[in-house]
Every structure is written in C-alpha cells, then in structure tokens.
Amino acid sequence: GNSVTQMExxxxxxxxxFLTINCTYTATGYPSLFxxxxxxxxxxxxxLKATKADDKGSNKGFEATYRKExxxxxxxxxxxxxxxxxxxxxxxxxxxxGTALIFGKGTTLSVSS
Amino acid sequence: NAGVTQTxxxxxxxxxxxxxxxxxxxxxxxxxxxxxxxxxxxxxxIYYSVGAGITDKGEVPNGYNVSRxxxxxxxxxxxxxxxxxTSVYFCASSYWDNNQPQHFGDGTRLSIL
Numbered sequence: 001g002n003s004v005t006q007m008e009x010x011x012x013x014x015x016x017x018f019l020t021i022n023c024t025y026t027a028t029g030y031p032s033l034f035x036x037x038x039x040x041x042x043x044x045x046x047x048l049k050a051t052k053a054d055d056k057g058s059n060k061g062f063e064a065t066y067r068k069e070x071x072x073x074x075x076x077x078x079x080x081x082x083x084x085x086x087x088x089x090x091x092x093x094x095x096x097x098g099t100a101l102i103f104g105k106g107t108t109l110s111v112s113s
Numbered sequence: 114n115a116g117v118t119q120t121x122x123x124x125x126x127x128x129x130x131x132x133x134x135x136x137x138x139x140x141x142x143x144x145x146x147x148x149x150x151x152x153x154x155x156x157x158x159i160y161y162s163v164g165a166g167i168t169d170k171g172e173v174p175n176g177y178n179v180s181r182x183x184x185x186x187x188x189x190x191x192x193x194x195x196x197x198x199t200s201v202y203f204c205a206s207s208y209w210d211n212n213q214p215q216h217f218g219d220g221t222r223l224s225i226l
Contacts, residue, residue, distance in 0.1 A: 004155075032212045043117075043203055043217035044156075051212045089155060093212075100146055100171060101205075101215060103155035 002027045006090045006104035013080055013111050021075040021107045023064075023090035031092040033057075033066055033073040034101065038087045047075075047088070080111045115139050119204050119218035126194045126225050134189040134221050136204030144207045145187040146171075146215065147179065149200040156203065162187055163209070194225045 007022040025031065032051045036044040048057030053068035062077045073090060087108050091101040120135045138145065143164050148156040158171030162181040176198055178190040187206075191198060201222050205215040 034214060036217075041219075043219045044205075045217070046214040049212075049214060093215075100158045100161050101156070103157075105153060105155040 002031070002092060002094060002102050004090050004092055004102055004104040006088075006107055009087075009106070009108040011107060011109045013109070015082055015111055015113050016079045017111075019075070019077040019080045019084075019109065021088055021090075021109070023073045023075065023104060025071050025073065025090075025092050027071075027092055027094060029094050031094045033064070034091045034093065035062070035064055035073070035075050036089045036091060036103075038089065038106070040086075044089065080109070082111050082113050085109055085111045117204055117206055117216050117218035119202075119221050121221060122219065123222045124224070126191075126223065128194060128196065128225060130194050131190070131192050132194070134191075134202055134204075134223070136187045136189070136218060137185050138187075138204075138206040138216070139185065140206060140216065141184060142206035142216070143184070143209045145181065146205045146207075147177070147187070147189045148203045148205065149173065150203060150220070151200050159189065159202075191223075196225050199223060199225045 034049045035047040037047045048059040050057040050066035056065045064075045087106045089106045090104040117138045146161045147159040150156045157173045160179040162168045201220045204218045207215040
C-alpha cells in the first residue's frame with residue numbers, strides 16, 4: 001500500500017541555519033505530494049505542493065522537489081527563523097480513497113535564537 | 114473567511130458516553146474527511162465523504178460513525194467512548210481533484226476517562 005516515511009525528530013537548529021527534512025514515499029500510481037505545517041494548538045496548513053515529477057513546490061522560503069527516481073520530496077530552507085518552529089508533515093494523495101491524504105509521522109522543528 | 118469550523122475545541126467524556134463532533138465548511142467542497150492525530154503517529158483517516166449522502170471508511174473507522182446530509186456538514190459520532198479514542202480529531206475538506214490541497218479545521222481535543 002501507499003506510505004510516507006519522514007525523518008524522526010525533533011530537529012533542533014539555531015536561527016539562520018539550513019534545514020532539511022527528509023521524506024520518501026511508496027505509491028502504486030502517480031501521487032501528488034504535499035508538505036503541511038502545524039503550529040502549536042492549531043490545525044494543519046498547506047506549506048507547499050508538487051503534482052508531478054520534477055515539480056518544485058515553494059512557499060515562505062521553503063522548497064521541495066518531487067523526485068520520482070528516488071521517490072523523495074525533501075523539505076529545505078536556507079535560513080530558518082524562530083517562527084518556523086512547528087511540526088512538519090509530508091503527505092501524498094492519490095485518486096483513491098476519495099483523495100484522502102496519507103501522512104508521515106511528522107517532524108518537530110525547534111529553532112532557537 | 115470561516116473555512117472549516119470544528120466544535121467543540123475540547124471535551125472530556127466518561128467511558129461509555131456518546132458525543133458528536135461537529136464539522137462544517139463554507140467553501141462548497143465536495144470531499145470531507147475526518148482524521149485522528151495521536152502523538153508521534155501522524156494523522157490517520159477515520160471516514161471520508163465524496164459528496165452529500167455518500168460516506169466511506171478510512172483506515173481506522175471502528176467505534177465511529179458519520180453522516181453527510183448536506184455539502185457543508187460532516188459530523189462524527191462516537192457511540193460508546195473508550196480510552197483508546199482519546200486523541201485530537203481534525204476535519205478537512207477539499208475539491209474533487211487530488212492535486213488540490215485539503216483545508217483543515219483547528220481540531221477537537223477529546224479525552225476519555
């Protein structure tokens with residue numbers, strides 16, 4: 001079945017450090033890939049998405065590239081801020097199960113000043 | 114813009130009690146979903162609906178029921194609350210296309226004691 005694996009956290013960084021959160025997936029077809037972010041006490045918000053191979057999603061300085069050959073969708077940011085502290089979820093969606101999302105377990109990012 | 118609204122935000126139940134978690138969306142989305150989020154486990158799909166009058170089970174449906182009488186509303190019912198149902202519940206909605214992101218409510222934190 002389809003699944004998403006992302007790196008275990010927590011990830012602790014200093015402000016302005018480089019961030020990478022790894023995400024790999026297994027899927028039977030051609031999924032769309034997403035990164036969602038969850039701030040404390042809130043619901044999930046879409047951070048970025050990519051819908052086909054080699055697409056790059058970007059938003060708020062975050063980027064991720066859909067790599068079909070390595071089945072990966074790693075999240076990167078060149079310079080993190082304290083306000084980026086949150087839980088990040090990698091997810092995929094296919095045209096089955098009503099396009100419901102399949103999530104990774106989430107990676108907690110903590111950025112200190 | 115209200116988006117996806119969930120009520121209540123918090124609730125404590127006794128074992129064996131029943132309750133309904135409410136979810137409504139004002140974006141005219143066809144698809145609606147219920148997920149539960151347990152610590153370190155990501156989000157798991159409970160039930161989903163592709164339109165009014167149509168519902169289907171997700172990955173973890175046992176102990177829950179849903180209905181979808183209107184496009185806007187998708188309530189989740191717990192008939193006999195059990196400690197294993199202590200979790201944070203998220204409702205989400207989206208358009209029919211799996212390339213479109215899901216929009217999440219702020220969640221209901223439920224404790225069964």
